Amino acid sequence: MPTQSVLVRDPSLLARALQQYLSLLKKYPIITKSVTSGILSALGNLLSQVLEYQKNVKENSPKKKISILGPVHFAIYGLFITGPVSHYFYHLLEVLLPTTVPYCLIKRLLLERLIFAPAFLLLFYVVMNALEGKTLADVQNKLKTSYWPAMKMNWKVWTPFQFININYVPVQFRVLFANMVALFWYAYLASVRK
Numbered sequence: 001m002p003t004q005s006v007l008v009r010d011p012s013l014l015a016r017a018l019q020q021y022l023s024l025l026k027k028y029p030i031i032t033k034s035v036t037s038g039i040l041s042a043l044g045n046l047l048s049q050v051l052e053y054q055k056n057v058k059e060n061s062p063k064k065k066i067s068i069l070g071p072v073h074f075a076i077y078g079l080f081i082t083g084p085v086s087h088y089f090y091h092l093l094e095v096l097l098p099t100t101v102p103y104c105l106i107k108r109l110l111l112e113r114l115i116f117a118p119a120f121l122l123l124f125y126v127v128m129n130a131l132e133g134k135t136l137a138d139v140q141n142k143l144k145t146s147y148w149p150a151m152k153m154n155w156k157v158w159t160p161f162q163f164i165n166i167n168y169v170p171v172q173f174r175v176l177f178a179n180m181v182a183l184f185w186y187a188y189l190a191s192v193r194k
Contacts, residue, residue, distance in 0.1 A: 025172060033175040034083025040179040041078030042071035047183065073131040081127060082182070083175060089116055090174040093166055108166045113159060121151055157185065 024032040049066045056063045093111070097104045125147060129139040161181045169177045 029172065030084055030087050033087050034079050036176060037083035037086070037179050037182075038075040038077075038079030040183050041082060042075035044183045044185065045070040045074040048188070069132075073128060076131060077124065077127055078179075081123065082179070085120070085123075086175045086178060090166065090171055094171055105163070105167045109159070109163050112162050112166055113155060117154055117158065117162075118151060121147065121154060153188065154185075157181075157188070 021032070046066070049064075049070060053063060053066060055061075089112075093108055097108050097111070101107065122143075125143055126139060129142060134142075158181070161178075165174050165177050165181075
């Protein structure tokens with residue numbers, strides 16, 4: 001009797017993977033969110049490099065080789081900063097602004113957009129430049145030239161996603177939701193940092 005091999009399309013494989021992820025998320029929430037953040041951050045940087053390479057090919061510009069250090073730096077940032085910091089921030093939002101607070105939807109968004117996001121972006125610039133071995137003068141120069149444009153783009157891109165995330169996504173899935181959006185956001189950040 002012939003058998004079919006449909007490993008990739010087997011819904012039970014996807015169901016088992018999701019079940020395993022949910023189990024790890026329940027048992028080890030911070031580690032699971034941190035590892036997921038590290039992987040997706042690295043993929044975002046890799047995506048940025050691939051897109052830049054393809055753009056250069058089309059324009060007959062000099063082709064910069066794809067660097068393994070970029071994804072490694074982004075993985076480190078996602079693992080040690082994005083995962084744990086986001087986990088605690090989203091839980092803190094629930095404590096500070098529970099759904100019983102009047103106008104909690106707007107208050108959560110304002111807190112995230114006006115306080116957390118600027119501080120988190122600043123932390124991103126400082127940590128990434130440190131991982132790249134840059135000097136303090138390099139960091140200051142990078143902040144002067146690209147922090148404000150990146151912050152404005154952050155507000156434009158992230159605001160609708162964060163409104164949905166902090167108000168409608170269950171707290172245990174907020175880091176994952178943000179990481180999925182961040183896959184493309186980190187691709188953008190990597191391109192403006194160059």
